[in-house]
Amino acid sequence: MPNMSPNKVPMPHQEPNVRNKNVAEVATGYTLEMAQEEADRCLQCKHKPCVNGCPVGVQIPEFIALIKEGDIEGAYDKIKETNALPAVCGRVCPQEDQCEKLCVRAIKHEAVGIGRLERFVADYHMANGENKIPNIEKNGHKVAVVGAGPAGLTCAGDLAKKGYEVTVYEALHKAGGVLEYGIPEFRLPKAIVSKEVQA
Numbered sequence: 001m002p003n004m005s006p007n008k009v010p011m012p013h014q015e016p017n018v019r020n021k022n023v024a025e026v027a028t029g030y031t032l033e034m035a036q037e038e039a040d041r042c043l044q045c046k047h048k049p050c051v052n053g054c055p056v057g058v059q060i061p062e063f064i065a066l067i068k069e070g071d072i073e074g075a076y077d078k079i080k081e082t083n084a085l086p087a088v089c090g091r092v093c094p095q096e097d098q099c100e101k102l103c104v105r106a107i108k109h110e111a112v113g114i115g116r117l118e119r120f121v122a123d124y125h126m127a128n129g130e131n132k133i134p135n136i137e138k139n140g141h142k143v144a145v146v147g148a149g150p151a152g153l154t155c156a157g158d159l160a161k162k163g164y165e166v167t168v169y170e171a172l173h174k175a176g177g178v179l180e181y182g183i184p185e186f187r188l189p190k191a192i193v194s195k196e197v198q199a
């Protein structure tokens with residue numbers, strides 16, 4: 001039986017009297033137990049309406065099912081099939097207007113916390129997993145991508161998966177674009193951006 005709680009498992013966060021004295025991230029992320037409890041709220045809908053709301057088509061019920069099974073690295077691989085930046089998207093994507101808006105659980109109650117689960121999986125991978133270097137056969141073509149913001153990095157990653165030799169050009173000191181220079185630390189820590197760009 002799925003977890004029919006009407007509300008998402010609450011996101012742990014810094015208390016106001018603590019967070020007003022630092023610039024660290026306010027939301028501190030699910031534990032494995034919390035993530036599995038939230039994953040249990042997913043009904044594994046056969047028609048996957050949530051996927052239609054995801055701009056990059058993450059296979060949402062599949063990755064959530066892997067969390068339920070305890071295969072967090074498998075969930076990470078599933079998300080990475082279509083999303084190059086899961087730790088970033090899990091934090092700053094407007095899920096309430098995208099995947100979670102179309103979640104069937106949102107018809108009567110709160111949607112499944114898809115963004116929170118994506119963030120959990122990405123953070124778990126950063127703490128416990130290894131970045132695998134895929135063995136991709138080169139296709140003999142070179143591509144230059146101008147700008148190492150989220151669009152440029154995603155484009156570069158997708159082209160590299162198809163065998164192109166990609167060079168990314170960036171005018172500023174660090175890769176990440178708006179992720180590095182436009183979103184405050186308490187919302188998206190720079191260390192997370194750097195690790196995700198490296199992955």
Ligand code: SF4
Pocket residue numbers: 041042043044045048049050051060061102103104105112114
């Ligand atoms: S719509 Fe909601 S409940 Fe259904 S598969 Fe997607 S996340 Fe799970």
